[in-house]
Amino acid sequence: MLKDITLGQYFPGNTLIHRLDPRTKLLCVVLYIVALFCAKWFVSYGLVAAVLITCIRISRVKLKTMTKGLKTVYIIVAFTAVMNLFFTGGEPVADLPILRHISQAGIYAAVFMVLRIIMLIMGTFLLTYTTSPISLTDALDSLFSPLKKLHVPIHELTLMMSLALRFIPTLIEETDKIMSAQKARGADFESGNILRRARALVPILVPLFVSAFRRADELATAMECRCYHGGEGRTALHVLRYARRDFAALALFVLLVIAVIVLRRFGL
Amino acid sequence: MEPILRVDHLTHTYSEGTPFERNAVEDMSLSVMPGEFLGIIGHTGSGKSTLIQHLNGLLKPTSGRVYLAGEDIWARPREIRRVRFRVGLVFQYPEYQLFEETAFEDIAFGPRNMGLDEKEIDQRVRSAAAFVGLEEDQLHRSPFELSGGQKRRVAIAGVIAMEPEVLILDEPTAGLDPNGREKILGQIRAYHRAKGNTVILVSHSMEEIARNVDRIAVLHRAHIYMDGTPAQVFARAKELTDIGLDVPQVTKVAHALRQRGIPVDGSVYTVEELQRQLLALKGGGGGC
Structure with a gap:
């Protein structure tokens, strides 16, 4: 769904x-x-x-x-x-x-x-x-690169964007999984008034946030392990031509x- | 005897009508008897997870039916929650679904959704916690303070506490050390013995399956490839290795022995059994 x-x-x-x-x-x-x-x-x-x-x-x-x-x-x-x-x-x-x-x-x-x-x-x-979302952010990075002269952090912004885009499917999948797991324990998301429905979201949101923070932490560590240090002097695997x-x-x-x-x- | 669960020509198609369309389960039929300990084995993407999510009505079949104690579970779609209380499903890495402030409250989530009274909930939580070996003081800690293995046991207890007639566990030992694995498997075995309920264990470790179950269903490319007792399945070791699945080490030893002309049974899957046969061959045994 x-x-x-x-x-x-x-x-x-x-x-x-x-x-x-x-x-x-x-x-x-x-x-x-x-x-x-x-x-x-x-x-x-x-x-x-x-x-x-x-x-x-x-x-x-x-x-x-x-x-x-x-x-x-x-x-x-x-x-x-x-x-x-x-x-x-x-x-x-x-x-x-x-x-x-x-x-x-x-x-x-x-x-x-x-x-x-x-x-x-x-x-x-x-x-x-x-x-693909990745080439779109590459394109934005390239098109807006003149703004770097004005100290606008274009690379950081496009990196954030591509990371966000990259994790949308992952988080959707995760949400799906958590919802299924809670439904397997009889959670009910479809009935009751607004207050009840909002309360029914807690069993989804808490594990989702926990896992999102865990992922962010792991991703940051993995990037540091590969010596990521921002956009300065960084080259691309697929050069746009x-x-x-x-x-x-x-x-x-x-x-x-x-x-x-x-x-x-x-x-x- | 009537099967507790019966899957009849089940097919499930993901992303129907898009370029990503594929059948995760195709024309599967399977019966599970009350009290049986069934193992489901197969590669990643063989359809294991999709199959088990049909057994408690989390997924709706694209075609085919699922019967629980002779009744079509989708006969009354509005009451599908009842099916979920009767068929308990523990997902892979279930510790990621914990959310309550204490382990006790998290285990009580299922029973509370069933609408039981507080006394009954308390009793069920404690008995489920005992099955998975959780201590009293751990029950009152935040689940996020517990160790990985303990978290997983809290999550498993959360399903056991609903006292389902069928308990399904999807890779309950994934990512645990050998010690933790054995502990959890031992607890599942003990639960099966004590309750006499149906247990379905999904795994891709042959060793794990071989040592625990009465019957094995091998899944391969969305189909049931083999279905039989461990002895029957492991007798076809060649076919299993052909589809990239492993056989227990001791079965490999038995097959190697046979190739060298020693007439042991090729379907042996426990060390004790092979030992017994070898001793019998030596002529009455009496120490090596």
Whole structure:
């Protein structure tokens, strides 16, 4: 059950999208989001959507996995849609009981908002589905390295991030195990009022914290044993290198942004 | 006699519908008789843990059924907790699940969930603690102050205190020194003798299994590969080593002796038995 969480899960593969440099993918997603927020009318939304769909097809991530990831945000999408529908000013559509509160501008605003959120989420999900968490943090480390000049501890931050990401599955597994063990002793997590349910979490949280601290301690010792001393002068096993396809991908997404901005001028 | 536990064509698939889909247990059937001491052996990933988690309803079969005393345990899903009180499961490294302020309270967690009264709980905790050899003063210490072996015994007592009809232990000796191993196995044997309950011991150590159980089920790649008495199973030593499992050292000695033309029984699995046979061969014995 806990294992079924797909949010930000990596699906290994060997497609063009998988092989792109993680920095390229990160930058492309940023450009994609810019394009998405500049889009104004159906034509530009269609253009951005076409790019997204092409990328999904190339990556061979199943559409079902994509929509499954959306499940977590359905409520937010529905909420924004309703808000935009009723609270956008303008001419009412018709002089009828409910329709009186809905303007044509409201309908468009709602549709575009929903499209925008769904496409935003699908785009970022595509990134995490096709990029392993470790290469993502490598990419962040590399992209933000100029900030090291300003004494921002980029390496430490990205290390913390990759450690956290590394231990999410471990801790989920651990939680699963502890829950099973307590259920085997008759623990009941599903019934009772809020107070009872909160109390039922104690037998899970205490062992989980104990083991998380133990793991952290062991990890720190293991890192020290291997002479870890921070990011100064540290080299990487997998050095990130841009290939021709990376420049092509970046150029494509820059073009997308330009195209959307041009379309915006014409109100499309 | 009716089996206390019966597994009928059980299949369990993890991560169904994702690229990580795999069958951990495939079409397994198994019966366990009341009072039996069953050993389950197999490699990591052979399906041992998945199988035993079906026996107390922690996992729901993808297909197939599990019967407890003739009743399908999933007949009434809302009452699955009752099954867990009747089939006690001790997980691997159970000391990591301790959470209470005192060892006593931790052992009492199961009985308390059963809704027993305080007097009954007190009596059960004490009797369970006695089975695993915990002292009175240890019961009132924090479980986190105890040694590794003691913690594990507290955790095992926590399941015994529910007085289950079937007690399942998943690798109860993992990570303990030889002394601690023998102690825990001895306590489990004593518990089995005293209570006459069904005990299922999961392990990947052949020696450990051979010396304790009445019957062995060998699991290999999600299937039951062999099922029989220790003598029957160890007679097929070659097949066992072929799938990468070990046989007890004394069985290896017996097989080597046979290859050299000494007609001992190839299914011997205790030193005492081999000694008896060798002495008989020497002609009536009478000291070597």
